[in-house]
Amino acid sequence: MEKLDLQALGLRALNEKLQNQTDETNQKDWEIINPRGSHAIAVGVDAPINVTVRGSTGYYCGGMNKQAHIHVDGSAGPGVAENMMSGTVTIDGDASQYAGATGHGGTLVIKGNAASRCGISMKGIDIVVHGNIGHMSAFMAQSGNLVVCGDAGDALGDSIYEARLFVRGAVKSLGADCIEKEMRPEHLDILRDLLEKAGCDAKPEEFKRYGSARQLYNFKIDNAY
């Protein structure tokens, strides 16, 4: 375990150390102390390492992550795991707005609540939120899975493409072209797997699935204004 003190080291030096790790690194375990809500902690990591952040982070923690397993022992600011490619990002507390935005792959687990625009424009990432999510979540979501064990805010899945949305609690309102869909056995399998990965004891059968009605103009040109 290598311990990095963000306040002593500074952000650039800290990120450089993490970004310099390769597939062959022997230094697998890293701990970051004194994050104090700083921005862009552990962004752009591309190595199979474990990074634990002791405390809460600011904007863009774990952004562009590839391979690494990043764990925040606190809450995360806006844009956590933005554009993640692979690996995992786990937040013990809450996440601010646009968590997992534009993520291409990997798994983002939020053990508390996520604010607005969670999974906006997601492109293959899996996101599991143990609590609730805010308004405009999964806006223009293209691919991947968003699992919400609590409730969803207004306009869920507005202008959604092919992402799957699973919500256990209430959905305040659905966005344009987002509808409730049939939960088929293959969806229950996906959901069971994601819940297990996220350490969540909810049952797949308790969820409803939402997705695209495929009626917007990009699916049906006759519906263009």
Place this chain on the structure above:
Amino acid sequence: MCGIVGLFLKDKSLEADLGRMLSEMLVTMTDRGPDSAGIAVYNAHQAGQAKITVQADNPQVDFDGLDKKLGVAIGTSVKMDIRDTHAVLTMPQASLDTAMAELRQLDPVIRIMGRGESIEIYKEVGLPETVVSRFDIAKMSGTHGIGHTRMATESAVTTMGAHPFNTDSDQCLVHNGSLSNHNSLRRKLRRENIRIETENDTEVAAAYLTWKLQNGSSLGEALESSLNDLDGFFTFVVGTKDGFGVVRDPIACKPAVMAETDSYVAFGSEYRALVNLPNIEQARVWEPEPATVYFWNH
């Protein structure tokens, strides 16, 4: 962007540290807006007295004899405490309105920053660190306070364009965001005889709340109706003589984090602003919900 900080103390033993804590919080938010900075501090040291905070570009010349001139004009004694480009004029509460009117006539180089029984407002162009040290904010005590660091979008970078805006006794408002209907609303409010000094969008929001309060709304009701009548992006933090409120627009893209313990309620545009507060690790930390009014009173 813009950065906002706010601190409302429940524990009287922290009051002596209010200025220091607010100053540290505000400096942390410097990179959200380096154009200008301001702080409103609430402290009611003298019962029955009211304060007007004024600013002038050449304080040595412009403040020379101002207390005596104002005292003669309103027929009572006025005490003046100068801090850099600002001065706090203290007078009996009953003379506040007359003093405001006289000050506006007395000398056009004197700009009014704020007035009330307990509010003092210090704001200038420059970095938060410079502004808080110029006015020695760290040594100020108080019951609650609000700070703002500005990245200007809707009006010029001037002292008058800096936040907080005070549009009536002991009220103040700071804003992160921009309003798109401020011109039409300013015209409407001026027709209602609400005084608005600048072309700044935030002053219109402050004046809007003043207008609502003057027409019988509670602060909570005024903030609720702002959600319908103000068009644009906003996270507002407002102060009154004994209260502290927060509201965000329904889209809520302007960030906000709050923390509450038995000793205080704190607001920051980011969590970074809160990390030095006492027992922050044990505080309840949350993001205020969109289109939801939060309010605390002493």
